Amino acid sequence: MAASPNNTIIMTPNTILTDASGNQWFIDTAGQVVVDGVVDPTTGHVQTLAYENGRVWQMNSADLWWSKALPSDAWGPTYGTASSPLVGVASPNDDFYAGVGGSVTDADDNVWTITSGGQVAVNGVADPTTGRVDELAYNNGLVWQKNADNHWYSKSSAAAGWVAWPNGAAPVPIPGVSANRSWIVPGEAGGLTDANGNSWTLASSGGGQVAVDGVVDPTTANVVEMALVNGVIWQENTAGLWYSKVAPSDAWSAGTPLNPFNGSGRVPTSLTWVGGGNNQASNAADWSPGVAPEPGDVLSIGSGTINVAGNALAGDTLAIVSVAGAQPAASTVINTSGAATLSVDSANSPDYEFFATVRINAAVGSTLTLNANLATASTTISGGTVNFVGSNSFVGATLISANLTGSGSIAIPSGNHVLGSIEVNGAVGSGLTFLMGSLNAHSDLTIDRPIAFAGTIELGASPVTLGHVTFTGVQANSAELLNGVLQLFKGASVVDSVRLSEPYGQAIQLHQVAAGVVLTAGTDNDTGNAGTVIPLKA
Incomplete structure (x- = not known):
């Protein structure tokens, strides 16, 4: 049986890695290494197996690595090493791509791609916890993925868990996308580009209307300013009211005097929960006084x-x-x-x-x-x-x-x-x-x-x-x-x-x-x- 390719990395239980002698190695569901069907009792908490230059490496939950060339060898070094054997060249900082076909590489030489089914794959192995992924990025040592709901998640290594990004704005610079908190006024050259590549502009004539990809939105008028804040498009009219939407197909929100740049058009307010409405935190009727937070x-x-x-x-x-x-x-x-x-x-x-x-x-x-x-x-x-x-x-x-x-x-x-x-x-x-x-x-x-x-x-x-x-x-x-x-x-x-x-x-x-x-x-x-x-x- 042919040996696994160099730089093969295994992170899911019961996935086989084959060495040069034909021995088959995998991690069982209890976190131990199994070689040719025999559990290695000296191992535990194993999260990753790797094949590097003829040696099998295992990493445990303490991020320590041990290796051996043959099943009969002892794992070494005795107390493990924190130095990863997966030494490669990472993608440039802020490397970004959308859709199937590109890849980013992390500092451990893991190659991250998007499968045709919309999942993140690491070294060709699909991550079953991901889905509907349409963008990948590499920023400051973190791999980022965005799904079709515009939610971003990151992880610091192949073995780590995904961490949700709480902010609506993209956590990494996206080529061609306007920076967070960008704004324009009528007559200003250029426009705003959202995360999906839509171009939003303001017409200086016609009563100050919003145009998306060159098509005027007839539901808008008297617009004096437009902004992109945390992934949301905002427009302000001459009455000082702000309206928002995320996608061109969305309806504009109800007008509010609250400024999206500072999140508040009023001084901080003390609110006490009274409930009794629909018990939603965003419902003004469930707070005293009746103001949404x-x-x-x-x-x-x-x-x-x-x-x-x-x-x-x-x-x-x-x-x-x-x-x-x-x-x-x-x-x-x-x-x-x-x-x-x-x-x-x-x-x-x-x-x-x-x-x-x-x-x-x-x-x-x-x-x-x-x-x-x-x-x-x-x-x-x-x-x-x-x-x-x-x-x-x-x-x-x-x-x-x-x-x-x-x-x-x-x-x-x-x-x-x-x-x-x-x-x-x-x-x-x-x-x-x-x-x-x-x-x-x-x-x-x-x-x-x-x-x-x-x-x-x-x-x-x-x-x-x-x-x-x-x-x-x-x-x-x-x-x-x-x-x-x-x-x-x-x-x-x-x-x-x-x-x-x-x-x-x-x-x-x-x-x-x-x-x-x-x-x-x-x-x-x-x-x-x-x-x-x-x-x-x-």
Whole structure:
């Protein structure tokens, strides 16, 4: 059987890579390397296989690489290397193409194309999570794809997850497309070109009308200015009203005095959620006073349900507010849909905020871009993919049943009344960091799917009370901590690995308990359960 071509890269389970001797290698659904049908027990958390210059390379969730030439060889180097073997020449910055036929190349020499079926393909292998893709771009080390709904997504490597772009404007320069926030007035040479290549101009005669690709729009008149802001075409008339549309076939929106350049034609307003209408965040009737939110407003909600579609609350922070002594305690439900953006906190509430409960439900299949700083009795986040941005924190009992991406930090402090604890039941991307440690109470993290956890854990500077990090279901009898990677072994086999941020600042201990492996550190090393000490080699 012929060997796979040089630079072959495998990222999907059960996809075969063949070496020069005819041996067949693939990644199974448990994240281990399989050679000629035999599982290699020394591997785990494998995300990528590659064939480079006669050697088979594997990369795990900690972004470390090992290689061997023959199945009988040992993987090397012993502790892996962060240097990718996929050294190639990346496409120029801001490289861009639309439709089938072109390609972009990333820094690891992966070639990205669009298939005839509208999916992104990496080195010829279609990504099943993509669809209706019509544009690809390479910008500042990120590969970008746009679909037919004008939604943009990016990833930093072939093995990373796609991250939704929350802004309506293109995140990369598109050849021939007007820059974001461009504007023209009647009589000015040229026009505006949208992301689909349509040319929008203003006629200086005929009463100031909009023309699209040379065809006058008879529904427009008295237009004094036109602008392209965040992917939307806006026109202002002599009455000072702005109208908008995304595509030429769309109807113009209702006129508004709000200026699209600053997102607001009024001073920031304090709005309180009252609900009772259609419970849509964009519905003015569900707020008091009856005004729809604009970026920069001060928003608050007590008990109730609010539905956030897309960017309805982008540019605002929603404060969870409890009322002192209220019975029952506040219960807030936030349902999001589409590529939603949400910033939520309870930082301005007093101690009785701890008795509130918050539930955030992201629609299945959607991506929620979230920044959250909550202190509650309980917080539950569930649904599709949650893209954490910025600094986040959760005081109280928090359950996250979703796949997590992003480049933010998630702190788990403890308050005066409740402990900080997070249970994560979903995959965690490599860009996220969990900040452990508290000066006055436990700070606990439970990882329900250790094999899918690629994030970093920062234990905090000593002295702190860390509490526990539980790796659910993992069975181990030895461990090693080297170069920021904690590896757990069962015999000679690696059963789990996780990145720990240096310096550790703690006296780390590991115990095997019925639930799995428990990591403790700091001033309180009690596992809370009888268990067997796992020797740690550092």
